[in-house]
Amino acid sequence: MLPKIQNAHWIFRVPEFGKIQITYAVLFTFILGLFISSSGNLLYSQGLLFLMFVHHGITLVKYTPLYPVKKHTQKHQSSQKLHFISANVYQFNKEYNRFISLIEKYSPEMFLTMESNGDWEQAMRILEKDYPFQHKVTLENTYGMHFYSKIKIKNAQTHYFVADDIPSIEVHLKTEDGFSFVFFGVHPPPPSPTEEETSKERDGDLLSTAKRVKDIKDPVIVVGDFNNVAWSKSSILFRKTSHLIDPRIGHSFVSTFHAKYRLLRFPIDLMFHSEDIFIKALKTLENFGSDHLPVYCEFFIDHHNDGQEDQIEAATSEEKAEAEEMIQEGKKEDGDRDEVVTED
Known part of the structure; x- marks a missing residue:
């Protein structure tokens, strides 16, 4: 309660x-x-x-699959199937080769890493021959973030919505068959007895992302370690503010943390997408030594299919005001984080 x-x-x-x-x-x-x-x-x-x-x-x-949602088939006017992997690698995980082998095995068009620091960046350079387009935010505070892509990046930027040490990335891409879309990577700090005392920064960061997403006309994917669950009030506000869809609804929890304890595993690595993006598969992959399981997604883009419009929920005026208040509270919160974090 x-x-x-x-x-x-x-x-x-x-x-x-x-x-x-x-x-x-x-x-x-x-x-x-x-x-x-x-x-x-x-x-x-x-x-x-x-x-x-x-x-x-x-x-x-x-x-769960017990909840009815429409099934969608891929048609000829859609994009080719695309794939990405999102993984919180755990900054102090040294099993770089297991992660590299995972990427080589599934060969996604793009992948996102969180908690990736200088050591992880160095280890992943071997993948740059296959992923020539990158956007890197290398930090040693467990909030580093790296994006690698086989698809050409048109432009990319890093946002610091509520704190100057908590990045979110925005990457604009265009496929060879002419489909443009935007990939957001997020990793706000969690409320916990060992990290942030409150959820104010987390919620402010996520809702700032939601406001930014709402203004983008291209199809959008937002993915990352939300340090939140899809049924929380702030997640629901995020979905309504951004006008995005939660692909877990009608399918499965896709629980990711903690990777080593199956019975104590929570779905906190989330994903949301706009109505022009259709999810074919969303699942976890095998553990590579991190405390999070990686998330694998297969999707396509279709501008001519309006079958998901009924899944969009818009925020009421009261919810918009509440979201704005949470953003301002997040900006005021002064998170006590070290620039360089070492493992206990």
């Missing part, structure tokens, strides 16, 4: 991440109660557990 309290402190925001695990725990406890001798107090407890299960289930069912 803590996430229902709209307070930015991590105590209230972190429990949002565990909704899947909490729902399983509620269901398990409810089933266990069926085997206990009935009493008045037990009936009240069972009733509360049932209501909690329904409450969580209504939210989570949207991110």
Whole structure:
């Protein structure tokens, strides 16, 4: 119930991440109660557990195949199929060759790395012969970001929406068959007892990206380690403010963190896209030594298919005002981060 309290402190925001695990725990406890001798107090407890299960289930069912969404087929006027990999590599992960082998195995047209510092940049130079177009933001504070592409980059820029050490990247590309699109990479700081005390910077950064995306006319993809879950209030505000679509709805959670603990894995590496982009596949790939699993996406662009228009939700005037307030709060927040972070 803590996430229902709209307070930015991590105590209230972190429990949002565990909704899947909490729902399983509620269901398990409810089933266990069926085997206990009935009493008045037990009936009240069972009733509360049932209501909690329904409450969580209504939210989570949207991110399963049980939730109906339209299926789309690729037509001749669409772009060729395109692929990308997004990966939080974990700055202190030294298994560079495992990641390089992953890229060589799947050979996506583009890939994004987060937490990539100078050592990671040096290790990935071997891939530059296959990925001649790059946009690099090399930092040692666990917020470095690198984008590599086989598709020509028309222009690229780095945004620092709420803090001068938290970058987001905006890359404009054009495929050989003439389709232009924009790729955003994001990695805001998480609310947690070991990092940021509140979610203000995270939410401000994401909603600033949403405002920027809304003004772009080309098809858009926003991807990265959001340090957020799709059902949180700020994620929903992001989706409505940006007029983008969450491809997990009607498909699967695509949980990525923590890579080593399957039962404690949360879907915090998110993706959103505009209505002209159609997702063919979205899944996690094998672990390469990071604490996040990489995300793999296959998609195509089709300007003539309006089948996804009904999935766009626009923010109300009250939600727009709330989003603007969260952006301003994020800019005011003074995150206490070191320029160079070392592993504990």
